Amino acid sequence: MRDLFAGVTRFQQRKYPELRSRFEQLANGQQPDALFITCSDSRVDPALLTDCQPGELFVIRNAGNIIGRQGEADLGIAATIEYAVNALQVPQIIVCGHTKCGAMAGLLDPDSTSSLPEVSKWVSTARKALEAIPQDETTDRLTQVVQANIRLQLCNLMTFPAVADAVEARRLTLKGWLYDFETGTVSVLTPETEQFSQPVAQTV
Template sequence: MQKLIQGIHRFRTEDFRPLQGLFEQLAKGQNPETLFITCSDSRIDPNLLTRSRPGDLFILRNAGNIVPSHGAASGGEAATIEFAVAGLGVRDIIICGHSHCGAMKGLLQPETVAALPAVTSWLSHAETTRRIVRDNYGHLEGERLVTATVEENVLVQLENLRTLPAVASRLVRGDLHLHGWVYKIETGEVFAYDTSSGQFVPLTQYQYQPSEAAARRRTSGAI
């Protein structure tokens, strides 16, 4: 805790003052362009990863970057997404998974989270991911299997995202775009789902096609 308190003092004296004008503007309201949905994992820092400033990202975090489909849960995810899309008018939504995800490991090995009933219940919203992996990735094991699960989960959660009324409406209008990313912790690389190839490719090679935003193709393979 002392480390955090010291950090707040340094923020006020070293970081806040050069950006005071920005924060004064942000005090009047927010206008983020992107909703960033990612895992609660402490190793993920969306602002650091994207080099974005306060006010740029509207961030939703939970275990496994999961988006329950419409009507499947009464938690805060749907409300947060609705506010971002219909209230703030974000133009892009990114679902970002990451390597070595503990939630995905728990999904693959439910016995490891059996003593955590709330976690077990939450992971049920990724049951489609588990079945896709079970039925299509029997040739993988270890970290390769976890990576494939992370990737497939991003795609499943994008599909769930499309079931939310506010998102579906904006997609029909064509002024909202969805993106699937996977962050590799150990290298700092980010991979984006490319609909034309059905693969996750390095973000530096990613050619986004807005007309294909609702498409979902997947060929076997892992980062």
């Protein structure tokens, strides 16, 4: 097992001095640019893939980036959404699924989680995503279910009054992203077409 505390020492000695003034400023309060909802998968790193700094992303992570509907959602998820939208007034919520998602693979193939009863119960709360994809074995069903789950969770977010009210008041936007960690690319959901596509890269 790697000694992760060695990493803490490196952070304190090398990184923290560069970020000291930022953290001192953040001690006065945070104003993150987004509530970023994604999977717990170790291959997904929200700050890395968005090139964000500390203080810029408020994050919810769990297996499969599953939110659930208001009233059915995990209390911690509901509270974190409420805090992000009503207290921090984030201007956007991004639901970011990813390729090769193990949780979504579990939804697609329940046998793969038969020895994991809690995982099985959890992913089954997103079964509507599975129902939404074509029963065509020739397509990449895992990516399709990942995409369908992003659409489903965006719908679920709208069942939270805090979210629905803020969207209605045009102070909150919901976005769906699909991150492919093998290529470093992000496809974005177009609400009108419900399809994912990669925006044309801009030099920044």
